[in-house]
Amino acid sequence: MNERIAVIGSGFSGLTAAAYLAKSGREVHLFEKNAEVGGRARQFKTDSGFVFDMGPSWYWMGDILDRMFADFGYKREDFYELINLNPQFEMVFSDRKIDVPQDMDGLRVLFEELEPGSGIQLERFMQSAKYKYEVGMQDFVLKPCHNWMEFMSLKIAKSAVRLDLLSNFRxxxxxxxKSPYLRALMEFPVIFLGASPKQIPAMYSLMNYGGYALGTHYPMGGFYSVVRALKQIAEEQGVVFHVGSPVKEIAVEDAGQLALQVQDEKRQFDKVVCSSDYHHTETLLPPALRNYSEEYWESRTFAPSSLIFYLGISERIPNLKHHTLFFEHDLDEHIEDIYGTKKWPENPLFYVCCPSKTDDSVAPPDKENIFILMPLAIDIDDDDAVREEYLQKMLKRLSQHTGVQDLYEKIEYKRSFCVRDFKADYNAYGGNAYGLANTLKQTAVWKPKLRNKHIENLYYTGHLTVPGPGVPPAIISGKIVAHEIIKSKETRA
Structure with a gap:
């Protein structure tokens, strides 16, 4: 009789784990509390024709997705068209604007313009970053991180110095x-890892290679095209989806079986994989069966939450790129507001995505689709009046950048999403948006474990465990946990 496995949560890690487990012959049921799959990568449409991706918008490290599609006999082209953005994005400083070119040749020219001699330095930086990417994404991140012995291979030992694990990114x-513009440009990618560049290991320069060297892309139809692809693959393997089905309790029954309380029904499974928020999942268990205490979670450094606005604009906006980063103010000041004082930032940095510059399907004709995101401390009060105040601040800066006056008056559709929404929709600890920060003390073996130490058939996956936050790491996490389950069955057999 085939093993019956439940997967809780349909983010990237849950979809990936479910697909691999079903491919191996298991009977897999996926439970999602919301009405549609995708987790933080959901999408919604308005009656007037705007289509908004709710979360991820940076398509980096596409080789990770390509390898996953290949595992199921597909190519990425079977699901969606990928556009190589040129420029990759624009950075707006207080005294200048910088377009980041599509390719390395263009990047070298840009770097030389900003700092003579830095073109050669860029080549050296990227050579090292490429090495970290190849070792990191093919060796380090594929480890389940049960213990340090997994890293005791000759290849990894030889790589240790070149990986710069003990240097900080800044x-x-x-x-x-030396140029402040180039340093900001190179530091920007690690912001996705949820901490100051002073706290992130230099190993993560691999993200510079995965982004700038491999390119910034956009999947036509929006990032949800990736979710649809994974869902299709999972369904073809036999995964049964249960949407609008929040899990209320995880119980251990006789003979070690696990029972999920799904609304008013109790359902039994041989194994359970939790792609839902790790902390929340543990509250579904009796305290004695949890991996971590409340004190443990309180001691962790979490990546930020975010204030997000989804805006439908009634006309086209000139002088705006697909991705724009507003860096007019000091990065460290904003980071201090997130992690130190834990207050709303006085001089925020923020990000604007305008996918309608590339994709006509996400907005009605002659209108614009705007996504604005500002990183924010977790567990902060975010009443509607404060959200509105910050929207006005950000739109003022966007107006100055584009030359379009009265942008607020041109809003045809508006929806906000912030701390309390991350908690309500995703049960996110503190309303975090990205998981745990990838600081050195929260890397690899020091991350929350993939397996429950009290219940051998209960597993965890997603951005709160290995390898960490982001779409490619979440996909890798799902693959790792599926492999662990498949391997455990083969070992016992």
């Missing part, structure tokens, strides 16, 4: 570049 970038 100092590492400073060895190559």
């Amino acid at each position: 100092d590492y970038v400073g060895r190559y570049f």
Whole structure:
């Protein structure tokens, strides 16, 4: 009789784990509390024709997705068209604007313009980053991280120094570049990892290679095209989806079986994989069966939450790129507001995505689709009046950048999403948006474990465990946990 496995949560890690487990011959049921799959990568449409991706918008490290599609006999082209953005994005400083070119040749020219001699430094930086990417994404991140012995291979031992595990990212970038513009450009990608560049290991320069060297892309139809692809693959393997089905309790029954209380029904499974928020999932268990205490979670450094606005604009906006980063103010000041004082930032940095610059399907004709995101401390009060205040601040800066006056008056559709929504929709601890920060003390073996130490058939996956936050790591996490389950069955057999 085939093993019956439940997967809780349909984010990227849950969809991936479910697909691989079903491919191996298991009977897999996926339970999602919301009305549609995708987790933080959901999408919604308005009656007037706007289509908004709710979460991820940066398509980086596409080779991770390509390898996953290949595992199921597909190519990415079977599901969606991928556009290589040029420029990759624009950075707006207080005294200048920088378009980041599509390719390395263009990047070298840009770097030389901003700092003579830095073109050669860029080549050296990227050579090292490429090595970290190849070792990191093919060796390090594929480890389940049960213990440090997994890393005791000759290849990894030889790589240790070149991976710069003990250097911080800010100092590492400073060895190559002096220009404040170039340093901001190189530091920007690690913001996705949820901490200051001073706290992130230099190993994560691999993200510079995965982004700038491999390119920034956009999947036509929006990022939800990736979710649809994974859902289709999972369904073809036999995964049964249960949407609008929140799990209320996880119980251990006789003979070690696990029972999920799904609304008013109790359902039994041989194994359970939790792609839902790790902390929330543990509250579904009796305290004695949890991996971690409340004190443990309180001691962790979480990646930020975010204030997000989804805006439908009644006309086209000139002088705006697909991705724009507003860096007019000091990065460290904003980071201090997130992690130190934990207050609403006085001079926020923020990000604007305008996918309608690339994709006509996400907005009605002659209108614009705008996504605005501002990183924010977790567990902060976010009443509607404060959200509105910050929207006005950000739109003022967007107006100055584009030359379009009265942008607020041109809003045809508006929806906000912030701390309390992350808690309500995703049960996110503190309303975090990205999981745990990838600081050195929260990397690899020091991350929350993939397996429950009290219940051998209960597993965890997603951005709160290995390898960490982001779409490619979440996909890798789902694959790792599926492999662990498949391997455990083969070992016992």
